[in-house]
Amino acid sequence: MLVDLRSDTVTRPTPGMRAAMARAEVGDDVLGEDPSVNELQRRAAALLGKEGALFVASGTMANLLAALAQTRPGDSVILCEDAHPLHYESGNLGMVAGVLTRPVRGDCGIMSLEDVAANIVQRADHHFSPTTLIGVENTANRGGGAIYPIETVAAIGTLARERGIRTHCDGARLFNAVVETGVPAAEYARHTDTVSFCLSKGLGAPVGSILAGDAATIDKARRYRKMLGGGMRQAGILAAGGLYALEHHVERLREDHLRARRFRAALEGVPGITFPLPSPTNMVYIELPDAGAFAQALRERGVLISATAPNRLRAVFHLDVTDDGVTHAIKAFKGLARGKG
Numbered sequence: 001m002l003v004d005l006r007s008d009t010v011t012r013p014t015p016g017m018r019a020a021m022a023r024a025e026v027g028d029d030v031l032g033e034d035p036s037v038n039e040l041q042r043r044a045a046a047l048l049g050k051e052g053a054l055f056v057a058s059g060t061m062a063n064l065l066a067a068l069a070q071t072r073p074g075d076s077v078i079l080c081e082d083a084h085p086l087h088y089e090s091g092n093l094g095m096v097a098g099v100l101t102r103p104v105r106g107d108c109g110i111m112s113l114e115d116v117a118a119n120i121v122q123r124a125d126h127h128f129s130p131t132t133l134i135g136v137e138n139t140a141n142r143g144g145g146a147i148y149p150i151e152t153v154a155a156i157g158t159l160a161r162e163r164g165i166r167t168h169c170d171g172a173r174l175f176n177a178v179v180e181t182g183v184p185a186a187e188y189a190r191h192t193d194t195v196s197f198c199l200s201k202g203l204g205a206p207v208g209s210i211l212a213g214d215a216a217t218i219d220k221a222r223r224y225r226k227m228l229g230g231g232m233r234q235a236g237i238l239a240a241g242g243l244y245a246l247e248h249h250v251e252r253l254r255e256d257h258l259r260a261r262r263f264r265a266a267l268e269g270v271p272g273i274t275f276p277l278p279s280p281t282n283m284v285y286i287e288l289p290d291a292g293a294f295a296q297a298l299r300e301r302g303v304l305i306s307a308t309a310p311n312r313l314r315a316v317f318h319l320d321v322t323d324d325g326v327t328h329a330i331k332a333f334k335g336l337a338r339g340k341g
């Protein structure tokens with residue numbers, strides 16, 4: 001048995017999703033003529049309560065387009081110190097958008113209103129780079145899949161509006177927050193000007209993300225998408241996978257959260273293993289002495305896992321992890337930790 005806990009990006013399209021993709025009606029999306037892409041964008045915008053949505057290649061591209069469409073080079077962007085673009089998007093905000101990122105401390109990847117307010121720069125003095133965008137990440141990947149309290153998102157959104165600053169929610173895993181809290185996606189999205197989510201993570205589609213917002217911002221983002229070479233032609237085959245995911249794979253994200261909890265509960269009290277962060281959604285971070293060697297030993301027992309730091313592993317639960325897979329992973333972990341592996 002092979003259990004892949006490295007990320008929820010490893011999911012493969014199910015037979016039902018593949019069939020929907022094979023049936024997809026397609027056209028040239030650069031000309032705006034792909035019916036499946038248009039339908040996905042319409043559905044996503046409606047789900048998020050936004051005027052428009054754009055189907056893009058990746059979560060990285062969605063975040064970058066949000067910055068390009070809402071800032072100018074030389075501006076600064078407030079992000080949590082743990083935010084995905086600061087660690088894992090290849091420095092694109094500096095290189096491509098030409099913006100300065102201002103990292104703000106967070107609690108499990110969640111910034112407080114007070115810390116955001118304290119880091120806003122709006123001064124006439126030309127020494128300074130003005131804050132024109134604030135980004136929140138929901139759920140927060142490096143925060144253990146933490147969920148932004150809706151009150152905090154609302155308060156940051158209100159502050160930003162009062163100060164004339166745009167806001168973006170990196171909702172790569174927004175639907176994990178939605179199923180866990182019962183707060184509708186549109187309610188989260190209402191408080192930020194733009195919001196993105198990934199179809200290719202827990203939702204199980206092979207490729208693609210959505211960026212949604214007001215019509216003018218999405219139009220700008222469409223131009224930047226083209227500029228970056230992200231204009232795709234018969235992308236409806238991919239969009240059909242996304243439509244299928246929205247139809248069939250949202251509610252089931254709860255199962256991933258339950259499996260993450262079961263996994264964590266089974267490892268509580270195992271000598272040498274601790275949990276540095278809470279696990280409210282589909283991730284479990286584990287602290288132990290030599291994470292790289294432990295991950296290698298797990299691999300030899302059919303469990304793939306990411307070492308995210310010298311003493312830290314991350315297990316992510318998703319569509320392709322079954323109950324039996326969880327049992328297998330627990331056994332492998334316990335055996336190794338107790339030296340009986």
Ligand SMILES: Cc1ncc(COP(=O)(O)O)c(C=O)c1O
Binds near residue numbers: 057061063170173
């Ligand atoms: C919070 C967050 N944002 C953005 C991304 C980027 O998504 P992609 O891998 O599709 O570029 C990820 C990917 O793991 C993520 O976890």
